[in-house]
Amino acid sequence: MWEAPQFTAGRMSHECNNDLDMNRWRQAIVVVFVVVLVGSGGASLYFSMPYHGSESSVQQVRDDPQVTVTTESGVHIISPAEADSTVGLVFYPGARVAPDAYYSTFAPVVTRANVTVFVPKMPLNVALLDTDAAESIRSQHPGIRTWFVGGHSLGGVAACQYASSQDVQGLVLFASYCNRDVRDEPFSVLSVTGSADTVLNRESYREADSRLPPDTTSQEIRGMNHTQFGSYRGQRGDSPAPLTYDEAHRRLADVLVPWLTNQSNIEGFNSVEYPIRG
Numbered sequence: 001m002w003e004a005p006q007f008t009a010g011r012m013s014h015e016c017n018n019d020l021d022m023n024r025w026r027q028a029i030v031v032v033f034v035v036v037l038v039g040s041g042g043a044s045l046y047f048s049m050p051y052h053g054s055e056s057s058v059q060q061v062r063d064d065p066q067v068t069v070t071t072e073s074g075v076h077i078i079s080p081a082e083a084d085s086t087v088g089l090v091f092y093p094g095a096r097v098a099p100d101a102y103y104s105t106f107a108p109v110v111t112r113a114n115v116t117v118f119v120p121k122m123p124l125n126v127a128l129l130d131t132d133a134a135e136s137i138r139s140q141h142p143g144i145r146t147w148f149v150g151g152h153s154l155g156g157v158a159a160c161q162y163a164s165s166q167d168v169q170g171l172v173l174f175a176s177y178c179n180r181d182v183r184d185e186p187f188s189v190l191s192v193t194g195s196a197d198t199v200l201n202r203e204s205y206r207e208a209d210s211r212l213p214p215d216t217t218s219q220e221i222r223g224m225n226h227t228q229f230g231s232y233r234g235q236r237g238d239s240p241a242p243l244t245y246d247e248a249h250r251r252l253a254d255v256l257v258p259w260l261t262n263q264s265n266i267e268g269f270n271s272v273e274y275p276i277r278g
Helices: 009-047 055-062 099-113 133-139 154-163 202-211 245-264
Strands: 067-072 075-080 087-092 115-120 146-152 170-174 188-194 217-221
Touching: 055 067, 055 099, 067 099, 075 099, 087 099, 087 133, 087 154, 087 245, 099 115, 099 245, 115 133, 133 146, 133 154, 146 154, 146 245, 154 170, 170 245, 188 245, 217 245
Parallel strands: 087 115, 087 146, 146 170, 170 188, 188 217
Antiparallel strands: 067 075, 075 115
């Protein structure tokens, strides 16, 4: 005859505790999953909303008859309107900074140095997610004979990673540094910072100096902050600058143009020196 199983109070209490522990674990797993899901979604949303160049700065460059602005497969191209350029600079934007934020930065460089500048849009606006972006750009523009790469802030780190394993003429760092040793690489390096920049980690910047070639050209522009390497506003942690954006870009061009010109070493380029105003 079947008899109902007998449960003691102790056994029932033990099994109930086990069930409670299992439920707690399940609840913990669900909570962790939700946090990761929400967190990753929030991060994606955060990085997918970049800083754009001011409307006036973007429009001013588009209206400039000496400059042509085009976009090809997400790559923003700023080129001389009235001359063929055989020198190219692939510029990696800073984290959460849109390519159009660099139009007014490079417009004077394009016209004065006859250089074509390529600024690719990065996945989630983070250049480290596509450090080889320059490779496809170079392959699609065989008319460019001399190539430079560069970047702003985190974009400079990505550019350095690319340059360390590729054949480039030079590396341009704006408020940035290399996270790998390139002391023995054959390319030249230009490193530009702003004295009013409170976003750049100065300690990391100084430590990274030993990873650059001994003949690196370093220049600090007095009164320039972090966002003035582009034409965007509102970056957390940056300080107000005494310079206007136009003046900051003019001083930056005074540094970059002669360096690019002297490093290009191709026929038709004269080695000239422009006054550098610190």
